[in-house]
Amino acid sequence: MSLSDFPARAPQRLKVSFEFSPPRTEAAERTLWETIERLAPLRPTFFSVTYGAGGSTRQRTHETVVRLKKETGVDAAAHLTCVAATRGEIDDIARAYWDAGIRHIVALRGDPPSGMGGKYCPHPGGYADAAALVAGLKKIGDFQISVAGYPEKHPDSASVAADLDNLKRKVDAGADRCITQFFFECDDFLRFRDQAARRGIGVPIVPGVMPVSNFQGISRMAGLCGSKVPAWLADMFAGLDDDVETRRMIAATVAGDLCRRLHAEGVDQFHFYTLNRADLTFALCHLLGVRRHDS
Numbered sequence: 591m592s593l594s595d596f597p598a599r600a601p602q603r604l605k606v607s608f609e610f611s612p613p614r615t616e617a618a619e620r621t622l623w624e625t626i627e628r629l630a631p632l633r634p635t636f637f638s639v640t641y642g643a644g645g646s647t648r649q650r651t652h653e654t655v656v657r658l659k660k661e662t663g664v665d666a667a668a669h670l671t672c673v674a675a676t677r678g679e680i681d682d683i684a685r686a687y688w689d690a691g692i693r694h695i696v697a698l699r700g701d702p703p704s705g706m707g708g709k710y711c712p713h714p715g716g717y718a719d720a721a722a723l724v725a726g727l728k729k730i731g732d733f734q735i736s737v738a739g740y741p742e743k744h745p746d747s748a749s750v751a752a753d754l755d756n757l758k759r760k761v762d763a764g765a766d767r768c769i770t771q772f773f774f775e776c777d778d779f780l781r782f783r784d785q786a787a788r789r790g791i792g793v794p795i796v797p798g799v800m801p802v803s804n805f806q807g808i809s810r811m812a813g814l815c816g817s818k819v820p821a822w823l824a825d826m827f828a829g830l831d832d833d834v835e836t837r838r839m840i841a842a843t844v845a846g847d848l849c850r851r852l853h854a855e856g857v858d859q860f861h862f863y864t865l866n867r868a869d870l871t872f873a874l875c876h877l878l879g880v881r882r883h884d885s
Contacts, residue, residue, distance in 0.1 A: 605859045606880055607796075609638045610866055612650035621866060622654075628868035630662045631882040632875050635859075637662070638696050638736070641669035648683070656690045667736060668692055671700025672723050676715035680723070684730045694734040697723045697765070721759035728764040737761070739768040739795060741782035745816040754789045761791050768793055769861045772800035773817055774844075776851040797852055800863040801845040801870040802827070803838060842870055846877045853878065 608629055613619035626637070639654045641647060651668060659666040668687050670680065684695065699720045717723040720737055727733050737760040740753055747753035757768060768791070773779055783795045802808050805827035812819050826844065830837050849860060860878070862871045 604853075604878060604880060605635045606632060606875055606878075607634045607636045607638065607859075607861045608871060609640065609798075609861065609863050610654070611640045612642075612647045612654045613866070614650075618866070625864060625866055625868040626658065626662065628872055629864070629875075630664060632872070632880050633883050634664055636665040636667050636694055638667040638694075638861075639669060641671050641698070641700070652683075652686065652690075655687070655692055659691060665694055666692060667694035667696050667734075669696045669698060670723070670727075671698045672712065672717040672719060673700035674716075675713060677717055677726060678715075680717060681726065681730060684727055684733070688731045688733070693731070694736070695727055696736045696738075696769070697727060697760075698738055699723075719756075721756065721763045724760050724763040724765050734767075735765045736767040736769050736796075737765040739770045739782065739786070740816060741770050741773045741778040742816055742818060744771075745814075750785070754785055754791070757786065758789055758791055761793050766793055767796060769796045770798045771815055771817055772798050772812075772863060774820055774823055774848065775818075776848055776855070779852065779857075780855055794859060796859045796861050797857060798861045798863060799845055799849060799874070800865075801874065802841045803865065803867070803870060805837070806831075838870065842873050845870065845874055849874055849878055 610622060610625070613622045637658050639651050639658070641651050655666045655668040658664065670683060670687075672680070675683075687695065697720055712718045717726055724735055724737065727735060737757070739757055740747070743750050743753045744756075747756065761768070768786070770779065770782065779797050786795055800808065802823070805824070809819050809824075811817075823844065826840050827837060830840070852860070860874075862874065864871045
């Protein structure tokens with residue numbers, strides 16, 4: 591890879607969006623808003639804010655989403671899950687978002703209260719899955735709805751075909767966009783995109799990109815969510831546990847190469863999992879030709 595492989599400026603059609611987590615402490619909140627101030631001038635199509643396992647960050651997610659919309663003017667999307675709540679409770683949350691001017695929801699089945707890797711059980715009075723949630727949200731208001739997709743199959747799915755069938759159900763229920771779980775091999779995304787198209791899934795399939803700043807942490811997360819960690823990636827980070835700067839340089843190179851290859855294959859939207867940090871995401875956007883707009 592060389593810098594000449596990247597466009598000097600992104601075509602106007604290239605779109606980016608950024609995901610954040612609601613802060614838990616005052617220090618984390620300061621870091622988050624410093625990140626937002628750095629990334630907002632890139633004019634993303636939206637910011638999204640995650641929703642903790644079992645709804646554990648419900649109020650903080652709501653506060654962060656509303657503040658994002660109010661203070662940046664950027665479309666803000668609230669994650670909402672089916673876990674540990676009745677339909678009525680979830681519907682009330684959705685109505686509260688609508689009343690606050692939030693028109694974009696990332697609708698997810700969600701992780702069990704025990705966290706990723708635990709056994710999922712639908713709430714007896716709740717939405718059974720993400721497809722049911724999408725249908726319920728559409729009855730409440732004309733939300734724009736993003737849903738999740740899994741280039742390497744959701745770990746709970748019986749097969750790739752079953753996983754695609756589930757995505758089709760979500761789209762048929764009214765989803766407008768699929769954002770993928772993070773992945774490290776370009777071919778995995780391209781295969782998934784082609785399979786989705788053959789299945790009749792016509793919404794945009796947006797790659798979720800996770801720059802690897804902490805290899806051990808990403809490896810644990812990947813094991814829980816069904817993303818494979820290639821041997822070449824592990825080799826890249828071998829022996830660098832105490833070398834933060836080199837890890838960050840490699841992280842930017844690896845993610846930049848992935849984005850370059852995806853862009854060359856016609857991908858014109860990218861969703862970045864920021865981990866509430868701006869530097870790597872900002873660098874990747876710059877490499878893609880996405881520039882600041884300070885006016």
